[in-house]
Structures are given as structure tokens and as C-alpha cells.
Amino acid sequence: xxxxxxxxxxxxKVLTAAEVKKLPVGTKVTIIGADRRGECTRQECTVAQSYxxxxxxxxxxxxxxxxxxxxxxxxxxxIREG
Numbered sequence: 201x202x203x204x205x206x207x208x209x210x211x212x213k214v215l216t217a218a219e220v221k222k223l224p225v226g227t228k229v230t231i232i233g234a235d236r237r238g239e240c241t242r243q244e245c246t247v248a249q250s251y252x253x254x255x256x257x258x259x260x261x262x263x264x265x266x267x268x269x270x271x272x273x274x275x276x277x278x279i280r281e282g
Contacts, residue, residue, distance in 0.1 A: 203274050207232050207240045212278040217271040221254050223247050223279075229256055231267065233275035243267075 208214060212230070220229060224247070231243040245256035245267065255266040269277075 203232075203234065203276060204240070208276070208278060211281050213281045215277045215279060217269050217277070220247065220256070220269050220277045223254075225249050225254070228279065230278050231256065231275055232278060233272075 215223075215229075223229070227247045229245050229247060231245060233241050233243075235241050243258055245258045248255055248257040248266070250266065253268075255268060257266050258264060
């Protein structure tokens with residue numbers, strides 16, 4: 201499913217992977233994409249340092265993990281402006 205610009209909320213700024221890598225550690229970033237049914241998904245993450253690279257770390261009540269920071273045509277990285 202293609203990304204829909206309507207999923208971006210007012211007050212959110214879209215960033216590229218290169219811009220996300222330049223953010224300081226601890227910055228909150230949201231990954232917006234589509235699930236297998238085409239529904240909007242939003243994953244709240246934090247920029248973290250992993251050895252020599254930066255990654256996006258996510259946590260839920262029962263588990264946690266990391267995502268590599270890469271450009272993907274079906275996903276967008278956004279931050280809250282202000």
C-alpha cells in the first residue's frame with residue numbers, strides 16, 4: 201500500500217533518513233506507514249546510539265526493539281514541531 205499524505209497530522213514535520221540521523225540522541229520520532237490491510241500505523245520511537253550508528257528504539261509494555269534508519273518509500277519519519 202502506498203503512503204498517504206493525509207496521515208500526516210497538523211504540526212508534524214516530515215524528515216528524511218539523513219535528517220533523522222542528525223537529530224540528537226533522545227529525540228522522539230514517529231514512523232508512519234501502512235499495515236498489510238492498508239491501515240495507517242504509527243510507531244513512537246526515540247533516537248538512540250548503537251555502537252557507531254544511530255537507530256530508532258521503540259518500547260511497548262512487554263517488549264522493545266530497534267529499527268535501522270533508512271529511507272523507505274512506504275514509510276515517513278515525522279517529529280512534532282514546536
